[in-house]
Amino acid sequence: SSAAAHIQRNPTYSVLNSNDVSYFKSVLGESSVVQDEDRVAVANVDWMGKYKGSSQLLLLPKSTTEVSKILSYCNSRRLAVVPQGGNTGLVGGSVPVHDEVIISLGGMNNIISFDNVNGILTCEAGCVLENLSSFVENKGFIMPLDLGAKGSCHIGGNISTNAGGLRFIRYGSLHGNVLGLEVVLANGTVLDMLTTLRKDNTGYDLKHLFIGSEGSLGVVTKVAILTPAKLPSTNVAFLSCNDYMSCQKLLLAAKRSLGEIVSAFEFMDRHCIDLAMKYLEGVQNPLPASPYNFYVLIETTGSDESYDKAKLEAFLLRSMEDGLVADGVIAQDISQASNFWRIREGISEASVKVGAVYKYDLSIPVEKLYDIVEEMRSRVGGMGEVLGYGHLGDGNLHLNILSSKYSDKILEQIEPFVYEWTSNQRGSISAEHGLGVMKAEKIHYSKSSEAVQLMGSIKKLLDPNSILNPYKVLPQSVL
Ligand code: FAD
Ligand code: 2HG
Ligand code: ZN
Known part of the structure; x- marks a missing residue:
């Protein structure tokens, strides 16, 4: 069912x-x-x-x-x-x-044009993200977003969910990188907002309504997106920390001393690594000597190979001397780097192999971000395994609870606790995955009733017969 x-x-x-x-x-x-x-x-x-x-x-x-x-x-x-x-x-x-x-x-997967001077890609909504990445990389640019689902997800789906992903820390949200959209409204009207301008303050910026509205206001058919230049030097480090406080301090230290070259700062707890090693084929634990409580993946991207590498090495050394990092390794070649990434990106894939999975995607102030994982672990006890990982650099926790099968008993331990806890911290109950059907009735944990009412009015204006993606995003009470 x-x-x-x-x-x-x-x-x-x-x-x-x-x-x-x-x-x-x-x-x-x-x-x-x-x-x-x-x-x-x-x-x-x-x-x-x-x-x-x-x-x-x-x-x-x-x-x-x-x-x-x-x-x-x-x-x-x-x-x-x-x-x-x-x-x-x-x-x-x-x-x-x-x-x-x-x-x-x-079926709508054509690239329409690429502006080589300004790095602006215009394409249809059904293009697969990985194909767009290869296309722009051949021209010396990169997509401003990357995520584990790149081989299947569409740019139109990414825009409709306002996907965050692994490069958010460096290139920011799709609200910044999407320059134009073409959208079909519920009554069939084609709304042409497909400009490729960086700056355009003429009236309300309507495209933003469709970024992150999960198909509830219109169907995205074409996209213009800004792509950053591809820089020549990328380095990836895989580090371990003994406690969560060290991960936090390491983030601040990385912002201070790696500053402009940081392009990812991801974290995983011990349970994630164990799961990845058990279920992902062909991956190796980069730090097998001893089990650590936390692992951090840091990527740097810059324009000077020797300078960037020296900077990362010095950072790693200093962090070890300061006791923030227990152990660490910098990838020496592309295959090692992709092994590091495979572990982090593969956690989702591994998480669905156990049987049942409850996924929560939370924005929480970094200082408090791991508290909920520990509380959840004690609530769930022997009924399930609790994983904490995510985009630490963006304050975005992925909390996954795995079990052999779905049961009301586990769910009662998780909800509404997880939403109430997040709301009390003024966090978000959906940092990047959206509300969908799972959380349509939960929006009030993160948004005021006035804001939700206004969303309902916008929905009714654009889709008066409510044909677009019903039962999703907004609570039934405002429709
Ligand atoms: P779908 O799943 O098909 O649709 C998602 C929503 O958008 C639905 O509500 C749908 O109705 C709507 N939609 C889709 N296309 C259109 C369109 N053209 N017009 C209007 N509405 C549309 N998310 C992150 O933010 N960051 C991550 O790091 C991340 N990693 C992931 C890793 C894995 C392995 C997986 C499975 C998922 C991950 N996700 C992540 C979830 C994320 O939402 C999706 O991967 C992606 O953005 C959805 O794109 P899609 O094309 O698959 O959309
Ligand atoms: C990620 O960052 C994705 O890996 C998926 O957003 C998170 O599966 C999840 O809970
Ligand atoms: Zn994510």
Whole structure:
């Protein structure tokens, strides 16, 4: 069963019929209207296998015009839809809750243009992030974001979730890096905001409404994104710390003495390393001599190979002398560096192999960030294993609770405690994964009722029939 099985279907939505299917075939062509049970089944289930819908129809538009025709029809027929990118989302946002029509952007994967002087990429929303990375790297640029799901996630999905990821500490949010968007609204209107300007203060900056709104306000069809120059020297260090306080101090020390070249600062506790070693094929523990409580991955990216390396080595030496770092190693070649990254990026993948996983993605002040992991460990006791890891440099904790199967008894120990605790710290209950269906009813832990009311008004203005990604993002009470 689905983790969203308790949600009632909204009876005001129509039920798909054969006329609908005929209409879609007339617009998209036979092969882009998928009713094959096996193919639809794949699109009904999320990456964790935790959220499952019962849609009968998967649509594969190839152009903005086709997306517009689909939405305009669904809006007039009151057929609910769910936009789907790479289906790697972790909050059940990318799959139907009931019988919503799935609109996959996978067929819209063309690169439109690349501005070599300013490093601006314009492409369709269904481009896979890793393909875009390779494309811009060949031209001497990099994507401003990187994440473990890069091989499957789409840029449109990244924008719709406002994905953070591993380069956020250096290049910041997609709210800064996305320069323009083309979006199709619920009634089929094509909203052209596809500028490539760095500066443009003409009226309200509407594109920001669609960055992070998880397909609830429109379907993103095209994207213009700023890509930073690729710098020649990258170094990666894998370090261990005996306690969390040392990780914190190490972060501050890295900001002070590695400053402008830091491009990632990630942390993992001992349980993450154990899990990675158990479930990820071909990875090696870079610091096998002894088990440590915490591990930190620091990446630097800069323009001077010998200077950057010397700087990182001196930093490592000093941190060991000061007792912040227990042990550490700097990658000597690309394969060692990718092994370090594989461990960090592979934790998610390893976490779903145990059976059941409860994932929380929290923004918490760094001083308090590990307290919740320890409290959770004592609450859950022998019922599950608790992992703490994440983007320490951004104050973003990933709290994962693993168990052999889903059970109400574990969930009662976790929720609402985790949300209340985070709210009391004025943290965020979703730092980067969004709310999806998992946390639509939990938004008040991080947002005031006035803010949520206004979000409801915006939703009603843009999608009056509420056909776009129902049951997600906002609580039913404001719709
Ligand atoms: P999907 O999962 O298909 O969709 C996500 C949401 O966006 C859904 O609500 C969907 O309806 C909507 N959507 C998708 N495409 C469109 C569109 N074109 N228009 C409108 N709405 C759309 N997230 C991070 O922030 N940082 C990480 O480091 C990170 N690492 C991850 C690692 C792994 C291994 C996995 C599995 C996930 C990770 N994630 C991370 C979660 C993250 O949200 C996604 O990986 C990614 O941003 C989603 O892209 P997608 O194309 O798969 O979108
Ligand atoms: C990461 O940083 C992702 O690895 C996924 O955001 C986190 O699976 C998770 O909980
Ligand atoms: Zn993350």
